[in-house]
Amino acid sequence: xxxxxxxxxxxxxxxxxxxxxxxxxxxxxxxxxxxxxxxxxxxxxxxxxxxxxxxxxxxxxxxxxxxxxxxxxxxxxxxxxxxxxxxxxxxxxxxxxxxxxxxxxxxxxxxxxxxxxxxxxxxxxxxx
Numbered sequence: 001x002x003x004x005x006x007x008x009x010x011x012x013x014x015x016x017x018x019x020x021x022x023x024x025x026x027x028x029x030x031x032x033x034x035x036x037x038x039x040x041x042x043x044x045x046x047x048x049x050x051x052x053x054x055x056x057x058x059x060x061x062x063x064x065x066x067x068x069x070x071x072x073x074x075x076x077x078x079x080x081x082x083x084x085x086x087x088x089x090x091x092x093x094x095x096x097x098x099x100x101x102x103x104x105x106x107x108x109x110x111x112x113x114x115x116x117x118x119x120x121x122x123x124x125x126x127x128x
Contacts, residue, residue: 011060011075020074020082022118025107028068036105037065052092056085068107072118086115 002008026033038044040063053061060075076085089095090113103110108117 013059016078017059017075018078018080021121022072023121024070024118026068026070026105027107032105033068046098048094049098052089052095056089090114
């Protein structure tokens with residue numbers, strides 16, 4: 001079983017990809033954090049949200065948690081255009097409902113869109 005000590009297997013693609021990394025803080029409440037994790041579990045997630053993520057061109061998305069800090073990795077094809085994809089995602093059925101469903105846990109403006117809540121991170125190092 002994969003975990004933080006054994007590592008997480010990476011998916012291989014037959015096309016060139018690029019990666020985006022984002023961060024978002026949750027409210028610092030252990031009960032809320034546990035519920036947030038539950039709602040993202042395989043048993044509780046909304047399949048329509050995953051379908052929308054794939055529909056806008058995202059190949060892979062992972063979210064990691066440390067205390068109340070979330071870290072998301074998004075893998076896309078090279079021709080992926082962030083702003084237009086997230087504008088399209090925000091307009092998909094049930095996406096706004098999902099955002100509202102998650103906003104109770106997030107230390108961000110509940111009225112903000114996903115692309116406003118999740119802050120893109122700058123890569124400052126890679127193994128050269």
